Amino acid sequence: MKKTTTVIIGAGHSGLAMSRALEARGIDHLVLERGQPGNSWRTERWDSLSLLTPNWMNGLSGRPYAGTDPDGYMTVGAFVRAFDAWDAPVMTGTTVLSVTGSAGNFRVQTDQGLILCDTVVIATGACALPRLPAFADALPGAVRQMTPITYRNPADLPEGGVLVVGASASGLQIARELALAGRRTVLAVGNHLRLPRDYRGADILRWMDRVGVFDLPFDQVDDLERVRRTPSLPLIGTPTRETLDLNALQAIGVEIAGRLAAVNDGKALFSGSLANLCTAADLKLNRLLDTIDTWIARTGANAAPPERHVPTRLPGSPRLSLDLRTEGIRTVIWATGYRPDHRWLHLPVFDRKGRIRHDGGVVADGLCVMGLPYLRSRHSTHIAGAAADAAALADHLNRSLADAA
Amino acid sequence: MNVQNQVKAVQNGVNTEALLGARAALADMPAAAQFTWRATCEWVDGTHSRSVVKGFFGLGEEQSHTKSFTVESDHPPQFAAADNGPTPIEIVLSALASCLTGGVAAVAQHRGIQLHAVTAKVEGDMDIAGVLGIDADVRNGFSAVRVSFDIDADATADEIAALVAQSQKRSAVFDIVTNPTNVSVSVA
Numbered sequence: 352m353k354k355t356t357t358v359i360i361g362a363g364h365s366g367l368a369m370s371r372a373l374e375a376r377g378i379d380h381l382v383l384e385r386g387q388p389g390n391s392w393r394t395e396r397w398d399s400l401s402l403l404t405p406n407w408m409n410g411l412s413g414r415p416y417a418g419t420d421p422d423g424y425m426t427v428g429a430f431v432r433a434f435d436a437w438d439a440p441v442m443t444g445t446t447v448l449s450v451t452g453s454a455g456n457f458r459v460q461t462d463q464g465l466i467l468c469d470t471v472v473i474a475t476g477a478c479a480l481p482r483l484p485a486f487a488d489a490l491p492g493a494v495r496q497m498t499p500i501t502y503r504n505p506a507d508l509p510e511g512g513v514l515v516v517g518a519s520a521s522g523l524q525i526a527r528e529l530a531l532a533g534r535r536t537v538l539a540v541g542n543h544l545r546l547p548r549d550y551r552g553a554d555i556l557r558w559m560d561r562v563g564v565f566d567l568p569f570d571q572v573d574d575l576e577r578v579r580r581t582p583s584l585p586l587i588g589t590p591t592r593e594t595l596d597l598n599a600l601q602a603i604g605v606e607i608a609g610r611l612a613a614v615n616d617g618k619a620l621f622s623g624s625l626a627n628l629c630t631a632a633d634l635k636l637n638r639l640l641d642t643i644d645t646w647i648a649r650t651g652a653n654a655a656p657p658e659r660h661v662p663t664r665l666p667g668s669p670r671l672s673l674d675l676r677t678e679g680i681r682t683v684i685w686a687t688g689y690r691p692d693h694r695w696l697h698l699p700v701f702d703r704k705g706r707i708r709h710d711g712g713v714v715a716d717g718l719c720v721m722g723l724p725y726l727r728s729r730h731s732t733h734i735a736g737a738a739a740d741a742a743a744l745a746d747h748l749n750r751s752l753a754d755a756a
Numbered sequence: 757m758n759v760q761n762q763v764k765a766v767q768n769g770v771n772t773e774a775l776l777g778a779r780a781a782l783a784d785m786p787a788a789a790q791f792t793w794r795a796t797c798e799w800v801d802g803t804h805s806r807s808v809v810k811g812f813f814g815l816g817e818e819q820s821h822t823k824s825f826t827v828e829s830d831h832p833p834q835f836a837a838a839d840n841g842p843t844p845i846e847i848v849l850s851a852l853a854s855c856l857t858g859g860v861a862a863v864a865q866h867r868g869i870q871l872h873a874v875t876a877k878v879e880g881d882m883d884i885a886g887v888l889g890i891d892a893d894v895r896n897g898f899s900a901v902r903v904s905f906d907i908d909a910d911a912t913a914d915e916i917a918a919l920v921a922q923s924q925k926r927s928a929v930f931d932i933v934t935n936p937t938n939v940s941v942s943v944a
C-alpha cells in the first residue's frame with residue numbers, strides 16, 4: 352500500500368499539466384498510467400495523423416514549443432517524443448481499477464496495489480471510447496466496423512468501398528485518406544463545423560486565439576450543455592496547409608450524404624437534412640470570419656484582405672439510402688464522436704446519461720476531472736488549454752487540502 | 757440569455773421565458789418530457805375523412821387541448837373525388853410549414869429579432885406513378901420537398917438565414933419528414 356497527497360489518473364498532456372501545477376504548489380503526488388505517458392497517442396491514433404493544432408499550440412504544460420517551425424504541424428511521432436522527454440512522478444504500467452472514498456480519504460485500487468490519498472484528479476481523457484449510434488448493431492455481419500480508435504490505414508480495410516459516418520475532424524481526415532488511396536468513399540454528414548486552414552494570411556487558429564474565441568469561461572456561457580456538444584475543429588495539419596472541408600473532399604471524389612439515420616435490411620438510410628446542416632456550417636463560418644474581420648479592423652493588426660468562401664457544394668439530390676452489399680461497401684467507420692471511460696469511478700457523481708457531473712472540473716471536494724469538452728473553456732480539450740485548467744483546479748485542490756488540515 | 761435580448765423588447769408573441777423554464781425543468785425530469793400525440797380519423801365517404809384531435813399525453817399525465825379540433829381531408833376532382841378538404845399530402849406540407857414557421861418565431865424571439873412578416877411557401881414533388889402502382893421503382897412519397905421563406909424582420913440577411921437554419925434543426929416535422937421512423941399499423 353502506498354500513500355500520497357494527490358493521485359492523478361492518466362499521463363496524457365492533461366495529467367502531466369496537473370503534475371506540473373501541483374509541483375509548483377509543492378503538493379506531493381503520483382501520476383498513474385496504465386501504459387506509457389502519452390499512451391493515447393502511442394496506441395489509439397491512425398498512422399498518418401499529424402496534429403491539427405500548429406506547433407505553437409502544442410507545447411506540453413510549462414514547455415512552450417522551442418523548434419523552428421511554430422506554424423507547422425507535428426506528426427504524432429514527434430509529439431510522443433515530448434512525452435518521452437518529460438520528468439514527472441509517473442507510475443507506468445499501472446491501471447486504476449476503482450476509486451472510492453472522499454476528500455482526505457480516497458482509496459485508489461490499481462493492478463499494482465492500493466494507494467491512499469487526500470485528493471484525486473481524473474485525467475483519463477475525453478476520447479477513451481467511441482460513441483456509437485444504437486443502430487450500429489443492425490449492420491450486416493459481413494460489413495467490417497471500425498472507429499478512429501481502431502483504424503490505422505487504408506490498407507487495413509477489406510477491399511471495397513467505405514462508409515465513413517461523421518464529418519468532424521476524425522471523419523473528414525479519414526475520408527480524405529481513403530479517397531486518396533483510391534477507395535470509393537461515402538461520408539455521412541451530420542451536424543458539423545467548417546473552417547479554412549488559413550485566413551487573411553495566418554492560421555485560422557491564430558486568429559481564433561487572438562480574437563479570444565477559446566477564452567470565454569464556462570461560467571459565462573449561455574448554454575453550456577450545447578457548447579459542450581460542439582464538434583471538434585474540422586481541420587487537418589499538412590505541409591501544404593490544406594483546407595479540409597466538404598468541398599475539398601468532394602473534389603477528390605468523396606460522396607457526401609446526410610446524417611446516417613438508420614440501418615434497415617442492410618441498407619443505410621440517410622437524413623434529408625444535409626442542405627440545412629451545410630447552410631448552418633457556412634453561416635457559422637461567416638460569423639466567425641466577421642468576428643475576425645471586426646477584430647482586425649479595430650486593432651489594425653497586420654492581415655491580408657478578407658475573403659469569403661464559396662458555399663458548401665451539394666450533390667443535386669443527395670443520396671437517401673445506400674445498399675451496402677450491392678454497392679460494395681465493406682467497411683463502416685464510425686467517426687461519430689468519442690466519450691470518456693470513467694467506469695472505474697465508484698462514486699455517485701454521474702448524471703442520468705452516465706456523464707460525470709462537474710462544475711468547471713470540480714466533481715466533489717478534493718475530486719477533479721480534466722480534458723472534457725468545454726470543461727472550463729473551449730480550450731479545455733486542446734493541448735494548449737491544459738495549463739490554465741490545471742492551475743485553476745490545482746488551486747481548488749490546494750484549498751481542499753488546507754481546509755482539511 | 758444575452759444582454760442584447762434584454763435591452764431590445766421584441767414582440768413576436770412567443771413566451772421564451774416560459775419555454776426556457778420548461779426546458780430547464782424537463783432536463784431534470786426526463787419522464788415528464790415523454791409525450792404521445794394522437795388523432796382519431798373517421799371515414800366519411802369516398803376519400804373524405806375527418807380527423808379529430810383533443811387529448812394527448814405529456815408531463816406525466818393525460819392532457820387536453822382547450823377544445824377539440826377537426827381536420828378534414830379529401831382529394832380534388834382531378835382524382836374523381838368530392839374535394840371536401842386538402843389532400844393528406846397537403847396537410848403534411850402545411851404541417852412542415854407551420855412547424856418551421858413557428859420555429860422561426862421562437863428562435864427570433866430568443867435571439868431578440870423583431871419579425872414583421874413571415875411567409876413560407878412549400879412544394880413537394882411527387883411522381884404519382886408510385887401511388888398508382890404503375891411503376892414499382894417510383895416511391896409513393898415525395899421525391900423532393902422545397903420550402904421557401906420570405907421574411908421581413910429587423911435583421912441582416914445572414915441573421916435571417918441563421919433563424920431559418922436553426923428552426924430546421926429544432927423542428928419536429930422537419931425531422932419526421934427527413935428521417936425514417938418505424939410505423940406499426942394494427943387492426944383491432
Ligand SMILES: Cc1cc2nc3c(=O)[nH]c(=O)nc-3n(C[C@H](O)[C@H](O)[C@H](O)COP(=O)(O)OP(=O)(O)OC[C@H]3O[C@@H](n4cnc5c(N)ncnc54)[C@H](O)[C@@H]3O)c2cc1C
Nearest residue numbers: 361363364365385390391402403404447475476722733734
Ligand atoms: C484523433 C485525435 C486527434 C487529436 N488532435 C489534436 C490536436 O491536433 N491538437 C489538440 O490540441 N488536441 C487534439 N486532440 C484532442 C486531445 O488533445 C487529445 O484527445 C488528448 O489525447 C487528450 O489528452 P488527455 O491528457 O486529456 O487524455 P489522453 O491523452 O487520452 O490521456 C489519458 C491517459 O489516461 C490513461 N488511462 C486511461 N484510463 C486509465 C486507467 N484506468 N488507469 C490508468 N491510466 C489510465 C491512458 O492510458 C492515457 O495515457 C485530438 C484527439 C483525437 C482523438
